[in-house]
Amino acid sequence: MDIYSIRKQQLISLIGNQKKGACAERWGMAPAHLSQILSDKTAKNLGDDVARRIETVEGLPRGWFDSLGATDKGVMPATAASQSSEDAPKSTAADLVKQMLAKVGGLSTAARDRIVAAAEEPDDGSSGLLPANFAALRPTNEEIVIRQYDIRAAMGHGQVPPDYTEVVRNLVVREEILREKGVSYTSKTALAMISGWGQSMEGTINDKDLVIVDKGVQDFIGDGIYVLTWHKDLYIKRVMRLDEENYRLISDNQHYENQTARIDDVTIHAKVLLIWNARKA
Known part of the structure; x- marks a missing residue:
């Protein structure tokens, strides 16, 4: 099985019962592109750049798409985890921040690194970093x-x-x-x-x-x-x-x-x- 066949199988597993259109929008790709990758009638493959972007958006480790063993070892995407048992481990603040930043444009690498570093600081009981602090990263009404x-x-x-x-x-x-x-x-x-x-x-x-x-x-x-x-x-x-x-x-x-x-x-x-x-x- 070549790398693209593995990625396709992982992609099918990742989508599960979700709507393909919603997945495509979340991953910043055209629905037609996603359909072509999933279809057995076209030669479209899941390329490196798109695979890495989806991994970032879903909070998956880099290279998750390239190994079927990732699923076997219990590595789950953020969307799948949210649909699983209530006993499943919750995403950390840093994970949520990384997912948010993956969808936000206009930030330099240095700025992203500073935000993630702040999210990874241990909780000392103070108010610290709150999701509301990231409202400025989203467009306002103007x-x-x-x-x-x-x-x-x-x-x-x-x-x-x-x-x-x-x-x-x-x-x-x-x-x-x-x-x-x-x-x-x-x-x-x-x-x-x-x-x-x-x-x-x-x-x-x-x-x-x-x-x-x-x-x-x-x-x-x-x-x-x-x-x-x-x-x-x-x-x-x-x-x-x-x-x-x-x-x-x-x-x-x-x-x-x-x-x-x-x-x-x-x-x-x-x-x-x-x-x-x-x-x-």
């Missing part, structure tokens, strides 16, 4: 959590769209910053971040710049920069409607030619709102 997806959209010759979208981190932004930039959006949950790739939009969006997009916009709503698929490739392009049948796909870098695309051949996935170098799209 802040928005924007998920960054592991997607790169080409600003040049095009990228093949990925089979799934995986969250790599979260960004917390104050709403007033977006308002100051004149950014409007369909809903908070429709906001996402992806990476630009290439030089065709240079001057506006540079190579590997992060951009905030609105996934709620999936139709042309006026001239602007869009994330789109054209002839099966994923692009970030400035789009202008030429007539009832054609778009003009414009590259802001003058060294690249603009292109005419049939509207029927173009699928719009999102509208670019802000380049994360403080330049408004």
Whole structure:
């Protein structure tokens, strides 16, 4: 049995009777990605990065997925432990803090280490470290959590769209910053971040710049920069409607030619709102 077969068997054991969608959300991955890993009809495997992230979220020892013996030796994930007998040992404060930090973005490694170290200090009877102290790590009513997806959209010759979208981190932004930039959006949950790739939009969006997009916009709503698929490739392009049948796909870098695309051949996935170098799209 290879490593990926072991991980799949461990994943099935970990999920148990839980809803797959809830597990996927907790682990920061797309439900479709999880379904592909569990399916016998696809060749998707549980990779190292995702395996380590799930172990962290569930409070499991590093490498738990890589050995069937881990389950045999009584190592249980936090979710399974919570569903077991009331006599089961309770998670320590440090374990709970680690699980919480695994879901919080924007903290440096040093900051995380200090928080975990504080949680591991022995209880001397004082109030010490309380879960309420970590409320500041969560967005307030005036802040928005924007998920960054592991997607790169080409600003040049095009990228093949990925089979799934995986969250790599979260960004917390104050709403007033977006308002100051004149950014409007369909809903908070429709906001996402992806990476630009290439030089065709240079001057506006540079190579590997992060951009905030609105996934709620999936139709042309006026001239602007869009994330789109054209002839099966994923692009970030400035789009202008030429007539009832054609778009003009414009590259802001003058060294690249603009292109005419049939509207029927173009699928719009999102509208670019802000380049994360403080330049408004």
